[in-house]
Amino acid sequence: MVRVVEGNLSAGQYSFGIVVSRFNGIVTQQLLRGAMDCLLRHGVAEERITVVHCPGAFEIPHVAKQLAGNDHVDAVICLGCIIRGETPHFEYIAKEVSRGIGQVALDTGVATAFGVLTTENLEQALERAGAKAGNKGWDAALSAIEQLNVTTQLKGVKH
C-alpha cells in the first residue's frame, strides 16, 4: 500500500518567526499584516510569534538563520519586496535572497517560507500585498503551516 504524507493546516501547536524587511515598507507592512492574519486565524497564539524587522531584502537570510537557530522557532516566514530599477541591482539581490532563504532551510532543517515579492514596479507589488492578486504574506504563512505539518510527520515515518 502506498504511504502518503500530506500536511494538514493545524498550526496552534507551533511557534513562528517572521522576518520582514523595511525597504519598500509600504508593501512589506501589508505582507506582514497578511502573514499575521493567517497565523492568528489558524489558531496561533500571539505569544508564539516573533517578528523581526531588518533593513532590506538582502539581510533577510541572515536574520532567518538566527531565528531558525532559536529553539522556540519551528518555522521562519520571510517577507520582503524587491522592485526592479534601472540597474542590475535587482537581479543580484533577488538571486541572493531566494538562494539564502532556501539554504537556511537546508542547513538548519527548519521550514522557511518565501514571501519575498520580486516585481517590475510598485503597482505589481501592491497588487500582491492585499489588493487584487491577494496577499503573498498570507500565502507564505499558509505554506509555512503546511510545510511544518509535512516535515513533522516525516520525522515519524519509518522506511
Ligand code: INI
Ligand atoms: N532592498 C529591498 O528589500 N528591495 C529593493 O527593491 C532594494 N533595491 O532595489 O535596492 C533593496 N535594496 C537594499 C538591500 O536589500 C540592502 O538592504 C542594502 O544593499 C544594504 O545591504
